[in-house]
Amino acid sequence: MRLSIAISIALLVMSTAAPGDFRNKEYELNIANPADAHYKIDTGQSRFMVRAFAGGLLSSIAGHDHNIAIKQFSGDVHFTYGSVEPASMQMTIKADSLAITDKVSDSDRQKIESTMRDEVLEVGKYPEISFKTSSISAAKLEEGKFTAKLNGELTLHGATHPLTVTATLDFGQNLLHARGQFGIRQSTFGIKQVSVAGGTVKVKDDLKFSFDIVAHP
Numbered sequence: 001m002r003l004s005i006a007i008s009i010a011l012l013v014m015s016t017a018a019p020g021d022f023r024n025k026e027y028e029l030n031i032a033n034p035a036d037a038h039y040k041i042d043t044g045q046s047r048f049m050v051r052a053f054a055g056g057l058l059s060s061i062a063g064h065d066h067n068i069a070i071k072q073f074s075g076d077v078h079f080t081y082g083s084v085e086p087a088s089m090q091m092t093i094k095a096d097s098l099a100i101t102d103k104v105s106d107s108d109r110q111k112i113e114s115t116m117r118d119e120v121l122e123v124g125k126y127p128e129i130s131f132k133t134s135s136i137s138a139a140k141l142e143e144g145k146f147t148a149k150l151n152g153e154l155t156l157h158g159a160t161h162p163l164t165v166t167a168t169l170d171f172g173q174n175l176l177h178a179r180g181q182f183g184i185r186q187s188t189f190g191i192k193q194v195s196v197a198g199g200t201v202k203v204k205d206d207l208k209f210s211f212d213i214v215a216h217p
Contacts, residue, residue, distance in 0.1 A: 039176050039215035041075040041091065047212040048073060050098065053204040066112065066203075072097035077176060077215050084138035084146050084169065093129040095121045120191055121157060130155045131163065144171040148178075159189040167211075176215040183208050 048070040075091030098121070100112050117123045133152035140146050146169045154163040167180035185205045186193060194203045 037079055037081055037217065039077045039079075039217055041073065041077070042214045042216050043073060045214040046073075048093075049101075049210050051208045051210070053206065053208075067101045068098050068116070069101050070098055075215075079136075079176070084148060085136060087136040087138070087148075088133050089136065089150060089152075090132045091130065095123040095127055095129055115194060120186075120194060126156075126158050128155075131165075138169065141168075145169065154184070154189075156184075156189045157191050161188055174216055178213040178215070179211065181208065181210045 050068040050070065052066045052068065054065055070093055072094035073091060075089060077087070077089045079085075079087035096117055098113075098116060100109050100116075104112070131152055131154050133150050135151045136148055137151075138146040138148040148167050148169050150165040150167060152163060152165075153160050163182065163184070165180060165182045167178045170177040170179075184207055186203075186207060187205050193205060
């Protein structure tokens with residue numbers, strides 16, 4: 001009986017609303033029947049970047065910040081329709097898939113990426129980077145849109161440490177869209193800072209990550 005009433009109400013709303021009212025129609029209709037949702041990250045529609053900053057005495061002359069794209073990653077998201085919570089997420093990154101996106105010569109690109117993979121990340125020893133949540137809290141901003149705090153653990157370069165990520169979540173038809181930024185220190189994970197010219201030009205300890213992630217059922 002309750003299911004029939006819910007369906008009747010949904011049909012009545014659909015028949016009277018304007019077409020533009022259903023930007024999040026699947027999400028809204030599922031609120032009548034809260035359930036756990038399982039979504040997978042769509043790498044082809046997602047973007048995950050790292051920014052490394054130049055430091056040292058000669059950084060303003062010879063140093064350059066670098067923009068690095070994470071090309072291969074996968075993951076799963078579980079959440080509850082209507083409230084997000086309870087929810088969980090896990091993501092795995094292929095460490096050797098990081099690539100420089102700056103406009104540099106082919107030889108410089110090869111040197112930078114080789115150093116990053118072999119000396120910094122040591123991908124032969126640590127082929128994967130992972131993040132797994134221990135808890136997720138969410139606050140509703142408007143229909144189908146939330147701000148969320150993801151508390152979990154990041155495993156990088158063989159070391160695991162707590163990490164909190166803040167993201168904006170948008171729910172559309174058959175998709176979850178998450179955007180945000182976070183930072184880490186390389187030294188926390190036992191990663192040595194790359195330097196040249198006797199240390200007068202080197203990469204700063206702090207790295208900044210930005211993500212624009214799309215996931216589907």
